[in-house]
Amino acid sequence: MTTPATSIPSISRRTLIKKSLMAAGAIALPYFIPSRALGLDGNVAPSNRINLGGIGLGRRGQQVLNDMLREPDVRFVAICDVQRSRREKVKAMADSHYGDSACVMYRDLFELLARPDIDAVVIATGDRWHALAALLAARAGKDVYCEKPCGMTMGEIQALADGMHRYGRVFQAGTQRRSQFNFQHAARMAQEGMLGQLKTLHASVYSPNKGYGWLPAEPEPAPEECDWDRWLGPAPWRPYNERYVRGGWRGYHDFEAGGNFLDWGAHTIDLCQWANQADNTTPLTFEPTPTSVRGHYANGVELICDFLPDASGDRSPHYRNSTGTCPVRYEGSEGWVETGDSREIALSDSLAKLRQRQFRGTGISASGHGRNFFDCIRTRGRTVSNQDVMRKSHMTCFAAQMSWQLGRKLTFDPVKEVFVGDDEANRMRYRASRAPWSLQQILTPAI
Amino acid sequence: MHSFRHHLTATLLAIALGCTGALSGADLIKGRAAPAELIAALRSSEASLHDRARACQIAGEIGCIDAVPALAALLADPHLATYARSGLENIPDSSASAALITALGTLSGDNLAGVIDSLGALRNKQAVPALIALTKDTGKGVATHALAALGRIASDECIATILGHLASTDTRLRAAAAEVGLFAAEQRRLVGDKTTERAIYEACRTADVPALLKGSATCAAILTGSADAIPLLLASLDSSDLEQRRAGLRAARRLDGQAVTKALVGRMHDAQPAERALLIGILVDRGGPEVIAPIALQAKCEVAEIRTAAIKALARCGTQEVAPILTEALDGVDATSAMAGLTTLKWAGLNDYLLTAMNGKPAGVRARIIGILAERRFAVATPTFLAQATDADATVATAALKALGCLAQPEDMDRLIAVSLAAKDEGVRSQAERAINLASQGNAPDVRSAPVIKALGTTTKPADRALLVRILGVQGSQSALATIQALLKDADEQVREAAFRALEGWPNAAPIATMITMAADAPIPAWRILALRAGIRMAGTETDTGLACG
Numbered sequence: 001m002t003t004p005a006t007s008i009p010s011i012s013r014r015t016l017i018k019k020s021l022m023a024a025g026a027i028a029l030p031y032f033i034p035s036r037a038l039g040l041d042g043n044v045a046p047s048n049r050i051n052l053g054g055i056g057l058g059r060r061g062q063q064v065l066n067d068m069l070r071e072p073d074v075r076f077v078a079i080c081d082v083q084r085s086r087r088e089k090v091k092a093m094a095d096s097h098y099g100d101s102a103c104v105m106y107r108d109l110f111e112l113l114a115r116p117d118i119d120a121v122v123i124a125t126g127d128r129w130h131a132l133a134a135l136l137a138a139r140a141g142k143d144v145y146c147e148k149p150c151g152m153t154m155g156e157i158q159a160l161a162d163g164m165h166r167y168g169r170v171f172q173a174g175t176q177r178r179s180q181f182n183f184q185h186a187a188r189m190a191q192e193g194m195l196g197q198l199k200t201l202h203a204s205v206y207s208p209n210k211g212y213g214w215l216p217a218e219p220e221p222a223p224e225e226c227d228w229d230r231w232l233g234p235a236p237w238r239p240y241n242e243r244y245v246r247g248g249w250r251g252y253h254d255f256e257a258g259g260n261f262l263d264w265g266a267h268t269i270d271l272c273q274w275a276n277q278a279d280n281t282t283p284l285t286f287e288p289t290p291t292s293v294r295g296h297y298a299n300g301v302e303l304i305c306d307f308l309p310d311a312s313g314d315r316s317p318h319y320r321n322s323t324g325t326c327p328v329r330y331e332g333s334e335g336w337v338e339t340g341d342s343r344e345i346a347l348s349d350s351l352a353k354l355r356q357r358q359f360r361g362t363g364i365s366a367s368g369h370g371r372n373f374f375d376c377i378r379t380r381g382r383t384v385s386n387q388d389v390m391r392k393s394h395m396t397c398f399a400a401q402m403s404w405q406l407g408r409k410l411t412f413d414p415v416k417e418v419f420v421g422d423d424e425a426n427r428m429r430y431r432a433s434r435a436p437w438s439l440q441q442i443l444t445p446a447i
Numbered sequence: 448m449h450s451f452r453h454h455l456t457a458t459l460l461a462i463a464l465g466c467t468g469a470l471s472g473a474d475l476i477k478g479r480a481a482p483a484e485l486i487a488a489l490r491s492s493e494a495s496l497h498d499r500a501r502a503c504q505i506a507g508e509i510g511c512i513d514a515v516p517a518l519a520a521l522l523a524d525p526h527l528a529t530y531a532r533s534g535l536e537n538i539p540d541s542s543a544s545a546a547l548i549t550a551l552g553t554l555s556g557d558n559l560a561g562v563i564d565s566l567g568a569l570r571n572k573q574a575v576p577a578l579i580a581l582t583k584d585t586g587k588g589v590a591t592h593a594l595a596a597l598g599r600i601a602s603d604e605c606i607a608t609i610l611g612h613l614a615s616t617d618t619r620l621r622a623a624a625a626e627v628g629l630f631a632a633e634q635r636r637l638v639g640d641k642t643t644e645r646a647i648y649e650a651c652r653t654a655d656v657p658a659l660l661k662g663s664a665t666c667a668a669i670l671t672g673s674a675d676a677i678p679l680l681l682a683s684l685d686s687s688d689l690e691q692r693r694a695g696l697r698a699a700r701r702l703d704g705q706a707v708t709k710a711l712v713g714r715m716h717d718a719q720p721a722e723r724a725l726l727i728g729i730l731v732d733r734g735g736p737e738v739i740a741p742i743a744l745q746a747k748c749e750v751a752e753i754r755t756a757a758i759k760a761l762a763r764c765g766t767q768e769v770a771p772i773l774t775e776a777l778d779g780v781d782a783t784s785a786m787a788g789l790t791t792l793k794w795a796g797l798n799d800y801l802l803t804a805m806n807g808k809p810a811g812v813r814a815r816i817i818g819i820l821a822e823r824r825f826a827v828a829t830p831t832f833l834a835q836a837t838d839a840d841a842t843v844a845t846a847a848l849k850a851l852g853c854l855a856q857p858e859d860m861d862r863l864i865a866v867s868l869a870a871k872d873e874g875v876r877s878q879a880e881r882a883i884n885l886a887s888q889g890n891a892p893d894v895r896s897a898p899v900i901k902a903l904g905t906t907t908k909p910a911d912r913a914l915l916v917r918i919l920g921v922q923g924s925q926s927a928l929a930t931i932q933a934l935l936k937d938a939d940e941q942v943r944e945a946a947f948r949a950l951e952g953w954p955n956a957a958p959i960a961t962m963i964t965m966a967a968d969a970p971i972p973a974w975r976i977l978a979l980r981a982g983i984r985m986a987g988t989e990t991d992t993g994l995a996c997g
Contacts, residue, residue, distance in 0.1 A: 237526045382700075424508075436561075
């Protein structure tokens with residue numbers, strides 16, 4: 001197998017335009033073009049559009065894209081997927097939306113990333129590829145929206161966060177609940193003392209499990225139909241089975257980060273970190289019980305990751321069934337708040353008077369999260385789920401999961417990001433990647 | 448085959464659980480004992496690929512030192528090489544890294560690249576000479592992998608090699624050297640070696656490498672905080688290169704020091720609108736009292752984008768000085784940002800200030816100020832809100848009633864009920880009803896119902912009585928129940944309907960007997976069905992400890 005070729009574009013379309021303007025005597029050096037550059041008919045001028053590409057957009061990625069297509073200043077121009085059927089489906093989505101056939105399909109992500117006109121990418125490949133694809137994109141000069149979990153291990157998360165800083169790209173993790181009103185409101189209640197002194201944070205997670213088996217081997221399809229080697233990417237080799245590529249990769253140690261823990265945990269634990277104003281740290285200890293993992297922050301707050309067996313069904317005793325999927329619950333000395341994907345905000349009776357909200361909620365769905373990403377592309381600001389926020393919340397997720405896996409209490413140093421006095425746990429922070437897809441060495445074409 | 452595999456799988460499981468018959472779990476975890484079956488699996492041609500792959504992983508998980516030779520033998524395997532490396536990377540013994548170094552001389556292609564990656568991951572200094580040689584041997588196709596591994600190890604010798612390749616005639620190798628150099632500089636920063644760190648950034652900045660990497664080096668160089676950091680920052684903002692300007696913006700956010708803030712403030716005043724808007728955001732990110740006045744000045748700019756950027760920035764400042772500007776902005780396109788800022792502004796005098804500022808303002812602004820005061824839990828303003836609940840403008844009245852929903856006290860109920868009954872606008876009336884329900888939540892059940900029952904005794908209009916009945920139905924107290932049951936025989940149809948609906952939707956099972964009776968003999972057939980359903984529901988009703996709001 002040859003080492004993939006890539007290139008770092010030395011000039012973008014915008015730079016070319018700006019250089020031409022400079023030569024013509026214009027004095028402005030735009031960092032972004034202000035709204036007055038919008039066309040009179042409301043259409044966004046091409047030079048003011050954000051050109052977006054997609055990498056590995058399956059079911060979840062298509063949901064995200066569906067929201068992003070509505071942004072008037074964004075144009076989805078390319079899709080890369082190792083599966084032909086998915087490439088074609090996403091292209092059809094884009095073409096139908098724009099009423100043309102301009103969306104280009106790629107099987108090789110390096111070809112997409114080599115396009116100088118693409119400003120940003122959305123990555124939703126599945127856990128095994130997230131960190132590497134995001135770094136390759138950043139290295140190619142693209143800003144990145146990356147679905148969660150953003151990496152397979154603590155090591156990948158560290159490399160991803162450091163890399164985003166190194167390349168100076170805008171990064172948004174796909175933890176879109178930070179942009180949803182009900183979750184924002186609940187976090188604000190916790191942060192501003194409306195619950196009294198914050199005591200306990202409940203984060204719902206799927207009951208963790210880890211699978212090491214292999215599905216029966218099936219004949220590999222032609223690469224044009226499904227490039228199995230590229231689908232695997234940095235994951236260790238195993239024989240092809242169609243079920244993996246149809247979404248059945250979850251639950252396997254080699255493909256899913258954190259043994260199912262981060263499927264919801266990347267959201268709910270992240271929300272708890274936010275409520276506790278702990279975006280720059282993690283709990284210090286993690287201890288498994290039969291039904292949860294319990295973490296303790298330096299400020300005395302307890303994080304309880306409650307195991308729920310599936311997405312629906314009875315949530316008692318920790319959550320109300322009516323709050324929906326991904327419930328979180330924050331408990332303080334004067335009351336509690338609970339919310340979830342149903343958008344219901346449940347309050348204890350002691351906080352009954354807070355049920356009247358003064359302002360209509362404006363947070364919506366992934367579209368608000370996407371809008372934040374696109375706004376930050378223009379201002380070069382920090383997104384709500386930037387790489388540093390993502391880093392600590394993912395560290396918390398992985399530490400909790402490792403505590404469960406090892407079946408013992410772990411002590412974690414949130415500054416050095418190492419386990420204290422536990423070499424076995426520290427070795428679990430990294431995994432070997434299948435060559436040549438090494439995250440650690442951030443590829444350029446091998447020579 | 449089947450029996451061997453079955454035995455093997457069971458053994459692997461037992462090993463993973465640390466409970467083999469012949470060896471203790473502690474021995475296995477220490478990696479000193481050699482589970483013969485594990486190694487046999489690694490070497491066996493009978494074992495399946497899956498079992499051998501899993502054996503590699505387990506060998507790493509339990510740190511099995513004696514498995515090193517068997518793992519090393521798999522480093523050339525097209526399917527198992529990654530598993531073998533994962534095992535070797537996790538075995539805490541020099542024999543594992545020695546095996547990887549030995550393999551450098553025998554492998555090629557992706558397998559060689561993988562072993563190099565593993566040595567980089569292990570930061571193995573013994574591998575440095577071999578890795579340096581590989582950076583110069585472009586024929587093997589792993590030069591950049593070797594460079595990356597050197598960047599991870601980041602010894603003096605490694606860094607010298609990396610920087611040497613910045614002058615390579617090969618474009619890709621130069622780019623790789625710059626990239627790896629940045630990484631190596633970060634490793635040096637972690638050990639406090641600023642001198643080397645700065646030297647690397649300077650070398651990368653001035654090398655013939657892609658713009659993005661030069662920009663990254665520039666930003667990093669600025670952030671080392673050297674004496675020329677500010678001039679370098681300003682020069683990057685002036686650059687014609689987009690990546691240099693972006694580097695400047697990033698550094699502007701993160702470089703510490705009042706001198707930096709002062710330089711950026713000075714630049715902001717003269718900047719073109721596009722850059723000025725960006726600098727406003729950066730200054731507020733930097734924080735500090737010295738940024739408020741300059742940004743406040745921008746809030747008066749004739750350019751709309753600048754004003755909006757300034758208002759958004761001031762909304763994040765949270766200090767007393769910005770209150771007048773944000774209050775003024777409540778009447779305009781930036782009202783949402785202003786509201787958010789005023790709601791969280793930390794000034795003890797703000798509530799009184801806003802209450803006074805409300806006078807004479809347009810209805811929309813007054814409504815927003817009411818909402819802000821309610822969010823700030825300014826209960827002192829309740830009498831004002833009660834007065835505004837009868838405002839001719841429905842927007843103001845609604846906002847006041849929303850505020851009363853969370854601020855009104857038991858002694859305010861009589862007045863609140865009077866307001867709701869006097870309201871002509873359906874939306875206002877509905878909001879008043881909601882406000883009464885919410886405001887009474889914290890009281891004991893019969894206490895909360897008393898003023899409503901009192902009002903019911905003096906109100907004659909059927910629509911008003913129906914409203915009061917609905918409120919009692921939500922409250923669900925014993926006194927409310929008795930009152931409503933009596934109203935099932937009221938002379939007015941609207942009141943009877945309201946009474947039935949209230950009982951049908953009762954929050955607990957208290958009216959179950961009434962529902963069962965009505966299921967049989969309610970005068971309206973539809974009521975019989977509804978009563979039956981309600982009775983069934985009430986038969987299974989559990990006490991709910993918390994009610995949800997919509």
